[in-house]
Amino acid sequence: MRAIVPWFIILVVLGINQSWARSPTGTYAPGNVDCPVGPLVQPAYSLCREEKDWLQGRRLVVRPYLLEFLQRTHIDFDPTKLVMESDVTIACAFSGGGYRAMLLGAGALAALDRRSPGSMDLNHLGGLLQASTYMAGLSGGAWLVTSVYFNNFSSIGELVGSHKVWNLQENLVWPNDPIQHWLGPIGDSLDKAQAGFPLSITDLWGRVLSKVLINQKGGGAALSWSDIQSYDYYNLYQAPLPIVTMNERPPGTVIMPTNATIFEVTPHYLGSFDPTVAAFARLKYLGSYLENGMPVEGRCINGFDNAGFICATSSSLFNDVLVKLVKRSRSIGKVIFSLIFAVADMTNLDIANFTPNPFYKFDNPLVPKERNKLASQHTLALVDEGETINIPFQPLLNPEREVDIIFAFDNSADTADNWPNGIVLDSTFQRQFAIQSPLKGQHTRFPYVPPPKEFIEQELNKRPVFFGCDPSAIPQIPGTEAPLPPLIVYIPNTGISYASNFSTFQLRYPKTQLHGLINNGYNLATRGNGTEDIHWQTCVACAILKRGMDRTGMQSDYCDWCFQEYCWAPSISEYEDREEQVLTDEVEEDEQSDEFDEAWDSYDQNYEYESSMDDSECDDTEPSHW
Template sequence: MEQDGILSQGLITKTAGLEEEEVTRLNPDGEQQTPATKIESSLCYLLTVRVIRARNIHQADVLSQTDCYVSLWLPTASTEKFQTKTIKNCKDPVWNETFYFRIQSQVKNVLELALYDKDVVTQDDHLFTVYFDIAKLSLGEQVFMHFKCDSQRQEELEVGFALDNISGPSETIITNGILVSRKICCLEVQVVEKKKKKKKEKKSLSKKEFSFKVQGSYEGTQDITLGSDLIFSSSSPAKFHYARYKQPTLDVTLPGKKPSASVDKGFDLHMKAEDCPDHLDVRLGFDLCAQEQDFLRKRQKYIAPALKKVLQLEQDLLDHETPVVAIMTTGGGMRSLTALYGSLRGLKKLNVLDCATYLTGLSGTTWTMSNLYRDADWSQKDLNKQISEARKHMTKCKINSLSLKYMKYYKKQLCQRKREGHKTSFIDLWGLVLESLLHDGKDNHRLSDQQRAINRGQNPLPIYTAVNVKNSYSTLDFKEWVEFTPYEVGLQKYGAYVRTEDFGSEFFMGRLMKKVPESRICFLEGMWSSLFSLNVLYIWNLSHSSEDFWHRWTRDKIDDIEEEPLLPQKLHELRTRLFTPLGRLGSALRSALTDRLCIAQEHNFLKGLQMHNDYLENKHFCRWKDTVLDTFPNQLTQSEEFLSLVDTGFFINTSIMPLLKPERKVDVILHLNYSAGSQIQALNQTCKYCSEQGILFPKVDLSEEDRKNLKECYLFDGAETPGAPVLLFFPLINDTFQKYKAPSQKRSESEMEDGKVDLYGCCSPYSTYSIQYTEKAYDCLVQLGEYNILNNEELIVQALRTAVARKRQKRK
């Protein structure tokens, strides 16, 4: 694209100064919570960076000394990367160049100073990057830092810093202590051309196209095309939404001009910039949303009488005595879909289903859940109709799903989805295949439609789970929990949520910019159960619990480095670190190991938001802080264009994490396990994870005999971990069901064959990858799931009694 007349200006608009305001919310039991969101008037500072010199830079070229330059990147202040001039053939380059940044004092500002060796033929060699936290600096002081990059070769980078007050009003920010939303403006640009027509001159048919760019804005680049009227202007202005204090510039490319040409005086540019409202469409907070709190009050009317009946109490339970009970499931393809129906029917027969507040799922159990919540009163029924309907689809021939007719349908739906504004992938095709496997024809159901099934509190609140991952990292190195309810979709770690009907739409700095139609639920099911998002490291982890072997060659080399002078230690500062890039071989190996076959991507609703200066001290962030990038704020999720979502089973085959949010106050968890292979692996992984994260969870202690021969149910009351929920663990095994068709009802000789359910043998019909069951196989698995619940009624009642007693004791 040829450019001419690059117009760069600070886009300055009127500032609305607000005093600090706190939004206070109440818990469902009326207790006051920590303020969810703060609106603050916060100062901006002027950061001066002087790149002085480097010493003893090692030789990267074969035939000459290095040709060094330094790249500066501070994404919280400017989207543009700056760089010094190149000093040729010198191991001790001197630059003495100064750069200026306007920074927000409440944002975590980490400056990246990257040293490169310029190459004419090949790509510039990246020697190292220094990460320097601006929070180390004190206001009004000037310091000269010596970064010791390699002690053996005595490599060193010398940089001067100064931090000063800046004239002008302070900036209004909105923050939850982890994320910061900054003031944004909307710039409108309109082109007007006035030209007199000469006599006998033919009307010009040519069109003129202008290109405008505000780097770092939501829109990026906009084009305006002018027609050939005598007096004309663009029909609609180009609009740009940008962070007001992030050093924005407007670049203009004029039509038919070379870069050296001057601006044609016949064109007028009309520009207008206005502040955007401070209202956010992303909810920043850690409390439950208003709709979920309202649901909890309504659900109480069902739970209290149900618990009274199950526990055979003489008096009604008071609100503070009523425990929060959750049903938690694991994935397992069609096996988990089928077995969950049986488990829920068993809980219904025991009246325990009406005691549950939450029902969580991943992978195959999300298919069952999304089927059930089409019926607004499903848990008030005996479930036989739903089980029969699922049986029809589980036993039908699946070959039609790959017919030419369906292929045309898939293509049409994918094209429509792309036109709507979604980013499509093979995962979307998998969702459409699931739709054909589990339904008759097109299913228009959407997740937000499930609000009808909980609007009176008549069913447990469904929570679906996924994890957000990152390119070039395994799920052990980087994963972030994502939860989906009919009300909201959010990332627990950041305390950021959007309305379910807005998930997939485009956001910038917490504001909804472009509404994209809500996805049909089949596309979410494809993502929740994305078998095709695996990589080589996941396969390695199936048999090994550590990636140390691969990390030796594939993990980034990052070291804390010495610096002079030693600045006074501050609570919220990050250590200065040195990043040394992998060689070409290491990068290629890393790519081969971590690249996923395909992945579901959705527009990132955190886009544009920035990390708060104290985010690492925030207790909510620390609870879920477990990735290699948590101390690299420039590389966290808010900097990504898209969320990359995969099946939770690629980390741990569990949907328990949303239930461990303290705000949900879950007292009892019924852990329904449908995993293949080891029945206790996912539970052990959960225990280990919670221990490392400091999350309250009961100690799971199974004897060696139990590990070899599992029973149908185990009760872990968490007595040794005060505050932990009571856990009822139901492995999917065939134990006493072989001899009993119902609790205390032995099988006759003719019925013994029905009890021989081969769950995990080499000839088992219940493989995770099996998509079709026989009628007998389906019926047996449903009956087994139901039986294992009914046969452990005593333990379930014991767990509920323990929870009620603890609630009463806590109140006292």
């Protein structure tokens, strides 16, 4: 039975909620607006017009930054003609993994950012962020993307140095003053509920995250993900296009297989190129009641695509963590928990509730009616993609985005001691055999990769690796016509300069750990500023130009050496017989529960230790690079 807390009591306690005004209501609650002309949902025939238009401007901006970087390397040919005649599209993909992934990803991002002190020095990678076209994140990686973009595309040094965000010294869920910490998020969520929208734990999780990630009053309660289009950095093409990903969980589904439908969110649209959906809804108008893509009774909504809510949807695995921690708390925790329990749906804890479903009754010519199950559902249920594939590869593999290279930063905790084991690569490899777009122009390919056991045996999780170097050794699915996929530059988390294998569920980081993780991420991206390999900067340049070289037949002795050093070469005879199956990687809910319990038992001990630390033990010195 649900615990009932009278709403008038909650409202008296909370008072009036005040927020920055981006939603029409000026609060977390979505509000009514006039509808635009035309449909709000479109079949996924191609990239949306808004993205295509933006790409034209961005490509003009990235060229000089890319040439500047290439000219700082020791590459043995003039890359100018190759860059000018063939657009080089660079993408960065940041894995999930909680604060660990966010902070390690932040260090890597700082290494690629020419604004970071020292990043333009010899053997460094500064300028590659400015030369990139896409940046994708999920779960903890989505926290990084959200924080950077909704703080005006600030540098990592600016974010950490501001002391306005990323104050991780207190537990994210249960800080020193939990009542003050939770009243705001609960009040924000009540605003949404009073506006007639059902709540889930994801709403509360998003409000808590926003307070840590976004430097606005109340964490920007009225800030929408589509508001990215209003920032100068977007309109002047000064930043990559951000993408966050999540999975659909159909009603009644307990097991999340690797072939689950992957949704993506850009500043323009939410949707999927997967054949089960193959459609996109205008992000700004989520929350509007639609039938067949058109507003019902001509009424539309803005503000449903709250920045924190979208970010929390991509990390909804933490909903269960949140509830478990509050349940274990003492008397004051029970009060807070009762408030949460009163306003949010406590079933299907890891689901973000997108009601109304924008794809309701959408007659999609790309999806046969018998497969178009989403069109019959009033609710679109989305969850953390990290429950299946923990790096957001899928949006970047779409041939229409013409991505040449993906820098994949894997900060997963796959092994017993919280290091990656490459399963995200194997899952993505196997997914291509089960999931393909209904349109030939969107067929995807992914290079051969070793399964996790061999991955570890070959110690590929301890150093950067290039996958997909040999165009002839990349599988072509029968019946598809996909071009060469991007080269994958895989950079796994290792303790190159700091023991960085913290639990995904650690929600409090003293400054020494925060700085240690960011610095480690920087060193992972630069291979210790070239101390592990003085050729690394030039080999990165070769990797960036690899697909252009493949297209033109250009050769380079220096690059050939780099490819010998960093490319993983599969034995085709070994892999051509692999079954073309979907890697289910099934995890039952009760098994997840045991995993969380064990993780929190371990975390509680760490938390007690960290809570006893004197502030003098926390070194406030920030590494010079960021």
